[in-house]
Each structure stands twice: as structure tokens, then as C-alpha cells.
Amino acid sequence: MFRALGMLQVDADDGETIRIPARKQRTLLCALVLHANEWTPVARLVETVWPRHQPPSARGNLKTYVHHLRRVLPRRRGGGERLSSRPGDYQLRLDRGELDAWVFEDLLAEGRRALAAGQNALAATLLEDALRLWRGRPFCELATATADAYVARLEEQRWSAREDVLAARLALGQHRECVEGLRQLLTEQPLREHLWCQLLWALYLGGRRADALAAYRTVRELLISELGIEPGEELQRTHQEILLSTPRAEWQGAAHSPIYRATAAIFTPTGAHPAN
Structure with missing residues (x-):
């Protein structure tokens, strides 16, 4: 379950809360949750995670954050990727009862x-x-x-x-x-x-x-x-x-x-x- 009605929290299927302590990773995940099931441009995510100044390494850092999220987020019921990518975009897949x-x-x-x-x-x-x-x-x-x-x-x-x-x-x-x-x-x-x-x-x-x-x-x-x-x-x-x-x-x-x-x-x- 992805809980956004308050501080972002992600619970595994066994009810345990998944720890995502890094602030920028949490901001990225929150943005992906907000736009769940939509392809979200990398440029928009970079602006969201670094709203005032985007460092030269921003896109590379974003890829690193996505890699980490892929490892820790709960798998989708029935299979399929939870966090998908295509050139220039990312998409978080959520079923109706998961948010x-x-x-x-x-x-x-x-x-x-x-x-x-x-x-x-x-x-x-x-x-x-x-x-x-x-x-x-x-x-x-x-x-x-x-x-x-x-x-x-x-x-x-x-x-x-x-x-x-x-x-x-x-x-x-x-x-x-x-x-x-x-x-x-x-x-x-x-x-x-x-x-x-x-x-x-x-x-x-x-x-x-x-x-x-x-x-x-x-x-x-x-x-x-x-x-x-x-x-x-x-x-x-x-x-x-x-x-x-x-x-x-x-x-x-x-x-x-x-x-x-x-x-x-x-x-x-x-x-x-x-x-x-």
C-alpha cells in the first residue's frame, strides 16, 4: 500500500513499512505516486527533486534513485514492472486499491x-x-x-x-x-x-x-x-x-x-x- 494522505509511506504485503530515508528519493517517489500510471518526463522529475538549482549530475542521480526504488518497492500483484522506463520518461504502476x-x-x-x-x-x-x-x-x-x-x-x-x-x-x-x-x-x-x-x-x-x-x-x-x-x-x-x-x-x-x-x-x- 502506498500512503500519501500524510508523510509518504510504503507498506510491503506483510504490513512492514519500507524504509526510504533519503529525502530526494522520497520526493521522487512522491512525484511518481502523484502521476501514477502516467509517463512522467524526466525533465519534470528533475525540476521537482531539485526545484531551485539542478546540478549537472541531476539526471544521473535520478537514474540512481530509480534503481534504488526498483529494488525496495513491493512487486505488483500479478507480475509486471512496478517502475517502468522509456527514453525520457518514467512510470509508476499502481492498482486502484494500492493508493x-x-x-x-x-x-x-x-x-x-x-x-x-x-x-x-x-x-x-x-x-x-x-x-x-x-x-x-x-x-x-x-x-x-x-x-x-x-x-x-x-x-x-x-x-x-x-x-x-x-x-x-x-x-x-x-x-x-x-x-x-x-x-x-x-x-x-x-x-x-x-x-x-x-x-x-x-x-x-x-x-x-x-x-x-x-x-x-x-x-x-x-x-x-x-x-x-x-x-x-x-x-x-x-x-x-x-x-x-x-x-x-x-x-x-x-x-x-x-x-x-x-x-x-x-x-x-x-x-x-x-x-x-
């Missing part, structure tokens, strides 16, 4: 489909399994525009997964248990309005209507002071329904919400390149 970032995306897709189908307990399990794969910032050894773009997309998907777990838990009636988790997320992203909507409903459905209304006042003041705007349509609608004690049925069975049906459309990750 934790791809496994995360697949579990996220399954969890969203389960959520849309009203299978809330299954959705929560799948989404929590996906989130447990994270150990830190993805591809943290790389500082390239391509890596930054992919990492930003993964981070947004992680946030969506955290919200969807709470949606599943709310739908299961675990309102009080969700409040603590929502407050924790809001310390990280205090301007994320959908989290506030979930918090309002968790408080209200947990029998804390006054606290829900107080939370709305808090977020309204925050948005006005920080951004100079009023709460958005979803948040205002949530406030009105709690104020009038007329909650939408979808918040007592949240997985049937159009919001979640929209996000649970069959998810085909972009930027991933599973083996043929």
Missing part, C-alpha cells in the same frame, strides 16, 4: 451513495473508514502546482466527508452526539454555513431550541463582522423553520435531503489514473 488517496475517494463515493439511499448506518461506517486513512497533509513532500491542486481537491472532499458523516449520524437520531463534533469542525472552519445549519438542527432536534436560536445569532453576527454579508438562503431557512418549530422532514431523516442526493451522484474522481 490510499484513491481508496479514500472510492469509500467517499460509496458512502455518499449509501447516504442518498437512506442507508445511514452504512454511510457513516464507509465515510468514517475513508476519514481514518488520513494521517496529515497529502503529498506533503511536494511543492508543485499540480500537487497543490490535487491536495486542495482532496482536502475539500475530506471536509465533505466530515459533513456527510454528521448528516448520517443526524439521520440516525444521534443529535446530541453530533453537537460536539460540529462545534469542533466550526473551530476549524467558522464561516462554513452548512456546518452551522447542521449544528442548528442537531441542537433543535436534541431538545435545545433556545441554544439553536442563539447559535444562529452567533453565526449571523460572525458573517456580518467578518464578511459584511447576511447568512445565505439555506441558513436563513433553517433559522425560520426552527423559530416556527416546523422542521423539514429531511432533517428528521436527513439522508433523503436534496442536498445530499445532489452530492451523492455517482462520483468519478478526476486526477486519478487507475491501472488498465
Whole structure:
């Protein structure tokens, strides 16, 4: 298993971690993982490993690093080269289940489909399994525009997964248990309005209507002071329904919400390149 959701780690089939202590070799491997199943030009790899100044020996050193990686990386199931080369290019071959970032995306897709189908307990399990794969910032050894773009997309998907777990838990009636988790997320992203909507409903459905209304006042003041705007349509609608004690049925069975049906459309990750 190649683990890129945090500091790069490679595990052998027996579960033992393969040591790759040399920093530049780790950077090279991380770049090859990012572009797995693609032919990656040597010139791009040289720029990634030596971003500021490429020494005259860079290409020769790169060949040495590749030779070492070929010796230590786990073999492919079913045979075939793990790290291939052709004039001017290298390619790392990974199957879909061998990279934790791809496994995360697949579990996220399954969890969203389960959520849309009203299978809330299954959705929560799948989404929590996906989130447990994270150990830190993805591809943290790389500082390239391509890596930054992919990492930003993964981070947004992680946030969506955290919200969807709470949606599943709310739908299961675990309102009080969700409040603590929502407050924790809001310390990280205090301007994320959908989290506030979930918090309002968790408080209200947990029998804390006054606290829900107080939370709305808090977020309204925050948005006005920080951004100079009023709460958005979803948040205002949530406030009105709690104020009038007329909650939408979808918040007592949240997985049937159009919001979640929209996000649970069959998810085909972009930027991933599973083996043929």
C-alpha cells in the first residue's frame, strides 16, 4: 500500500513499512505516486527533486534513485514492472486499491451513495473508514502546482466527508452526539454555513431550541463582522423553520435531503489514473 494522505509511506504485503530515508528519493517517489500510471518526463522529475538549482549530475542521480526504488518497492500483484522506463520518461504502476488517496475517494463515493439511499448506518461506517486513512497533509513532500491542486481537491472532499458523516449520524437520531463534533469542525472552519445549519438542527432536534436560536445569532453576527454579508438562503431557512418549530422532514431523516442526493451522484474522481 502506498500512503500519501500524510508523510509518504510504503507498506510491503506483510504490513512492514519500507524504509526510504533519503529525502530526494522520497520526493521522487512522491512525484511518481502523484502521476501514477502516467509517463512522467524526466525533465519534470528533475525540476521537482531539485526545484531551485539542478546540478549537472541531476539526471544521473535520478537514474540512481530509480534503481534504488526498483529494488525496495513491493512487486505488483500479478507480475509486471512496478517502475517502468522509456527514453525520457518514467512510470509508476499502481492498482486502484494500492493508493490510499484513491481508496479514500472510492469509500467517499460509496458512502455518499449509501447516504442518498437512506442507508445511514452504512454511510457513516464507509465515510468514517475513508476519514481514518488520513494521517496529515497529502503529498506533503511536494511543492508543485499540480500537487497543490490535487491536495486542495482532496482536502475539500475530506471536509465533505466530515459533513456527510454528521448528516448520517443526524439521520440516525444521534443529535446530541453530533453537537460536539460540529462545534469542533466550526473551530476549524467558522464561516462554513452548512456546518452551522447542521449544528442548528442537531441542537433543535436534541431538545435545545433556545441554544439553536442563539447559535444562529452567533453565526449571523460572525458573517456580518467578518464578511459584511447576511447568512445565505439555506441558513436563513433553517433559522425560520426552527423559530416556527416546523422542521423539514429531511432533517428528521436527513439522508433523503436534496442536498445530499445532489452530492451523492455517482462520483468519478478526476486526477486519478487507475491501472488498465
